[in-house]
Amino acid sequence: MKPVLATTRILGIDPGSQRTGVGIIDVDTAGGIRHVHHCALNLLAADSFPQRLRLLLDGLRELIELHAPQEVAIEKVFMARNPDSALKLGQARGAAMSAVVLRDLAIHEYAAKEIKLAVVGTGGAQKEQVQHMIGLMLNLPGKIQADAADALAVAVTHAHVRATARRIGVDVRQAWGRK
Known part of the structure; x- marks a missing residue:
């Protein structure tokens, strides 16, 4: 009987x-990664930018x-090249971070x-390369929506960094370089 690994x-x-990618994975203590969920939260249905942020928070x-x-x-x-786009992206990122910290994560x-x-x-990889590799790593059929693939890539990156940190006995924040 195989031992049950904590995840x-x-x-x-x-x-x-406009869209926020979300990807959820489970990682076991042996480093195995399993896909749980992915999607892109479409924020364009909102009437105004503040309402987009509300959709993001709620989603x-x-x-x-x-x-x-x-x-x-x-x-x-x-x-970004466009200051207005960079500002909106920063506001969306802030809303996403708020949704997370309000849940004590x-x-x-x-x-x-x-x-x-x-x-x-x-x-310097292209978006298509990230989509392809995430599909292979997580054994997902077909093409993955770009924002969702990017979100899964963020989760997979964190899984790799935390595994490395555990192996070398340092905090996760120290494992990926000097930040």
Whole structure:
């Protein structure tokens, strides 16, 4: 009889002002990763930007209540060419972080290049490469929606970092470099 391995549920978030990707995985103590859920929260149905943020808060609250993640990882904001877009992205990220901390969950942050490096092997990977690798890693059929694939990639990155941290005996925040 195989021993039952303890699992940790990780929620990955790829924040966006139009769509926010969400990916949930379970990671066991041996490092095995299992897909639980993924989706893109469509925020464009709202009449105004503040209402988009409300949809984001409500959608994440529901997912957190339904799936009960123990750890959360989110993509850091990158500098966009358009200042207005960067500001809206930052506000969406702040709303997502608020939804998480209101449930007393800690947040681990990863830059896009770090996520691509962890999942594809190069920090300059294209979105399609991330989608493909996430599909392979999690044994998901068909093409995964881009925002949801990015969110799963954030969760997988955190799973890798936490496993490395455990192996070398350091805090998760120390395992991925000097931040």
